[in-house]
Every structure is written in C-alpha cells, then in structure tokens.
Amino acid sequence: MVETKNIQKNPVVTPFEKKLGLPLTKQEITVLQVNLGKRCNLACTHCHVEAGPKRTEELSPEVCEQLIEIIRRFPQIKTVDLTGGAPEMNYGFKPLVEAARLEGKEVIIRSNLTIYFEPGFEEIPEYCAEHRLRIVASLPCYLQDNVDKMRGAGVYDASIRAIQWLNRLGYGADPNLILDLVYNPTIPSSPEKFSLPPAQGKLEQDYKLFLQEHFGISFNGLFTITNLPIGRTKFHLEHKQILKPYLSFLEESFNSDTVERLMCRNELSIDYLGNVYDCDFNQMERLPARTAAGEVVTVAKLLEAGTLDLIEEIGTASYCYGCTAGSGSSCGGALV
Template sequence: MKTLSRRGHALADPAAQLRVLSGRPSGEKSDRVSAAPDFDGALADAGLAPLSAGSLDTLQVNVGKLCNMTCAHCHVDAGPDRKAENMSAETAEVVLELLEVSGAGTLDLTGGAPEMNPHFRRLVTVARGLGRHVIDRCNLTILMAKGYEEMPAFLAEQGVEIVASLPCYTADNCDAQRGDGAFMKSIAALRMLNALGYGTTADLPLTLVYNPVGPSLPPPQGQLEADYKTRLAEDFDVRFTRLFTITNMPISRYLDHLLETGKYEMYMEKLTAAFNPAAAAGVMCRTTLSVNWDGSLSDCDFNQMLDLPLADSRGKGARPRNIHDAPPAELLKAVLDRPVVTGSHCFGCTAGAGSGCTGAIL
C-alpha cells in the first residue's frame, strides 16, 4: 500500500478531509452540503459545552511521519516515503525545554515510527533524566528492522513504556491492516521484548493496542484483554501488561477506506448514535498538548493530522500556534485553560466506552 501523499490522493490534504467531515464530499464542486454530525450540539445537550483543557498531564509529540510500514488504518498517513516530515534537532530541544517547565508527567512519543527519528534517543534520555514517564508508540516491526537491533535494549535500559499496535491476535486480521507478514514479525518482536523483561516485570510495562478491522466499535476492553492474554500465551508464549482498545478515527487513510467501501455515512451514524457524555467528559484533549514534527500545536493527535491549530484566546488575540512562537514558560501559560477545537470526528473518541491514546475512557 502507498500513502495518500505518494498517490497524490485528494484526501492527502487535511482540508479535503474536513470538507468530508463537514458534510461535503471530497472534491465536490456544487454548493450542496449534507447535514454533518453536530458534535458541539451533542456536548451542549449533555451540559459539557464548551469543552476546555485544564491541567497538562501529557506532552504528546509526533516526531515525524516516516515509518517502515504503511498500515491501512493509519490516521497519520505515515510511510517510508514521508522522509521530509521529521522533527529537527532544534525543535526537539524546544520540546524538552517545554517538558521541563510544564511539569507534565508523561512524554508520549509517536509517529510514524518514532524510533526512526534521529533525535529519538535524546528525547528519551533527557526526559527520563527529568524524571518523566516516557511512552514509545511502537509498531513492533521496526524493532526487527536492520539498524534498530539495539533499540529494544535501549528502551529497556531507559525504562520506557512500550505501547504497541497489534490489531488482532490472529495473523489474517492483523496482516489485513498492516501488510503481509506483519503479524509474525510482531510476534518475534514481542518475544524479544519479553526476554528483556517487558510485559513480565512491573518496571517494564508492555501495552498492546487493538483497533477494529471493520467499521465497528471495539468490544469491552477488559474482556478483549483477557482473550488476547490467553491466545497470545497459548499460541505464541507471549506476555504483555495490558490492552488498550481504540476506535478507528474517520480521518486520513481510514476515511479513504470508508468512502471507497461506501460505509462512511453508516460509520458516522454508528459513532453519533453511541455518543456517551461520560466518555466525553474524560477525553484526552483536556489534559494533553499535541506537538507536531514541525513544532505546531494542537489539542490532540487527531486535530494535528487535520491541521486544526489551537483556538485563539477569547478577547486576548492570537494564541501561540507553534512551540517556537514564545519562550516555553510564556507558551505554557498561554495554552492552559484553553477551549478545545472540536468537530464531527470527535464522535470517534466519545462513542461507547470512549477512546483515546490510553484506550477506553470508561
């Protein structure tokens, strides 16, 4: 599979995705706009509007779109061809300065394959030196790639939590999303991580991530975790700490899949009907700040991919939109207690038990 960007696809442009999400099909030339799901209206009806961010618990940093894989459900449209979109040393240093002054307890590193960024190790070692918890959102197969043989040992030495995508415990379903052979490479990586203590000791947590293969909501997280643990232990002698279930967001390559299969409207109706106010109250954007590879700021990783910047300050003019726009302490003051930018895609995080980078909300 090629990325949307490599194919020159219209949906490679976040503006085209937003047109679909707002009710206008991508590339439509007429002025007719069908009704789009009203997320702000759902919040208002639940007494949760306006949604706002408060404390900063997690600094989530997308270090680039470069990846050794091109997964069918990827909301980043990451792949081997996205080499130019990779965080610079200068931006990485500002990220570390912001982390230090913010007091955020967690640095959450994502991509692409974050390990492929040349400054990944510095981000990890400095953050750990500051006493912060560090998460590596790993696709597992990168740990088996040439040139990354020492990465598992490095992660273990630093005490980094690995949060790894494994969309199913069977090869057919996993490979359908991630490519032929991805499942067995992932199993080999998991066994290697187990040998280092990941998933078998409290100091080295190994979290797996499930997302549905089809246009449906994830099953109950606790029940699926038990199934995963049984099947992976019995079939492959693999252990892990916990499982996150994450709903597929209707953006980027998954949006393209929904449109190509004629299931977009059905999926959005399913997400909208399952809106859960309790889940909406606990969405990750309320305690997370998302930093893109170029330093631009968003409320969450999904808004980042849609090029949705932070909202302006009410009555106070423009809010910093990039970590290079202001000194870290000044920037931190400006981004706290901000209104969260929302849209119809947000139904993906608030359907059923809710969904986010830390799995089910409820």
C-alpha cells in the same frame, strides 16, 4: 453492529460542539505527545498519520531543542508520549527520551514492533529496557490473518517475535518495564459492518489467554481504540461512500460519560514542525490549538509565554464522535 435499514446515504451529523452544549475546555497540561515524523517501515491501511517508507518528514534539530527545553522547564509534565510514523526511525527519538528520563518523566513509545528487525534498529529493545520506557505496541488482533490484512504480510509473525524479545528483557513481568498492546477493529467496508471495539477488559483476557497459550507471551494491558475517520481510514470510507453514515453511527453511539476523561483535556500534541494541537487527530486534520485571543499556538509561543496553559477551549470536529462513542476511545484505550 448497526442495522442497514437505519443507515441513510447522506445523514445529517450534529456538529460535535452542539452535541456537548458547552465548550470543551482544557485542564492542566500533564501529557506532552510528540509526533516525531512520518517516516515508517510500514504503511498500514488504518494509519491516520498516513506514514510509510516513502515519507521523509521528521522533527528538526531546532524543534527538538525547543521540546527538550519544555521538558526541563515544566515539572507539570508527567508523561512524554512519542509517536510517529515509527518514532524510533525519526530524528529526536533518543534526545527526547534521555531528556525526559533525566527529568523523571514517564516516557511512552508507540511502536509498531517490526522496526526492531530493520537494519540499524536492532538495539532498540535493549535501549527501551535500559531507559525503562513504556512500550505501547500495535497488535490489532490476536489472530494472524486480521493483522496481516491491516498491516501487511508478515507483520504478525514479526510482531510476535518482537514481543517475545521484549519478554526476554523483562517486559510484561518487571513492574518497571510496561508493555501494552493496541486493538483496532477492522475498517468497515459497508454499513452492516459498522462496529465499536468490544469490552476492553474481556478482550484483554482473550488476548492474554491466546498469546500465552500459543506463543508464551505476556503483556500488561490492552487498549481498545475506535477507528476514527481520519487519514487512510477516511479515504477508505470515502471510497466506499460510507463516510457520513459512519459518522452518523458514531454519533448515535455518543456517550456523555466519556467527555470528562477525553485525552485532549490534559494533553498537548506537537507535530514535527513545532505546531501545537489539542490531540493527535486534530494534528492530522490540521486543526491547530488556539489561545483565547484566537492566535495559533506553537512550541516557541509556549516558551515565550512561560506557560503550557495558553489554551482554554479545545477545537472539535465531527470525528470527535469516535472518541466519545460507546466506552470511549483514547491513546490509553477505553475511557469508561
């Protein structure tokens, strides 16, 4: 936690690139993360994508075919990471899954779990098990009240039933059926409540003990993710007039040991239009990836160039402090 007396209303936040001192550079690309669109059956208060039931944006058939070609052409891709919205609801979900699995890639599905109970999506758990998909599921707390406040009334109960369903299929027990859960802190409403996620290992044990004892649930790992000031979280912080203090808090918690393992180093993030970004957060803030010559990168340009390694330097912004604060934060949880 941070003390109120140390918080200024409009603190000066050091530009992230200045904090690093050196440019943040790309490594060889091994992860292809695709945001299939903004369609979702939920409208969570912390969603940086601002997804929801009224959103209609989703992947086009043309971009889907380009992505399948990238998956087939570049063996350096080890993981295809599908997100949204609810990825299961958006066009291209099954074609990309099947193309990636055919090429022997690991496929991650970032699921809200409640989608399994929507009409037309009841077969998704069995489909995931059949194709041995790794499921990374949002459960921002193991207590019902906190989850329902962040994600909507009834979401906790539906999530528990969904995890039990996955457990019956072998998830959490079969080494080929990996189920990970994701923790997010509560979005702060005042500087007194600024906090980073607790130690990932200890919180994982707390989750496992509680969920096993109360619901007979098993899962593999827990990912702790810091709330980045993007999307609905950013709107909330602006409304409370604490955006700059929150950024300052994140900067004060900067940990240089996290930089080497940042997810943007070896990942390409693709939006539903086929634009390329260094990470999902840059995608939401519309900060495109660029070549050394300053050209905006697209999926079509990658195919034309015949390489995934067009990007030398990663675009950064003040919200990057969220990934480098404390133990670090990424789509795979803590970094150190």
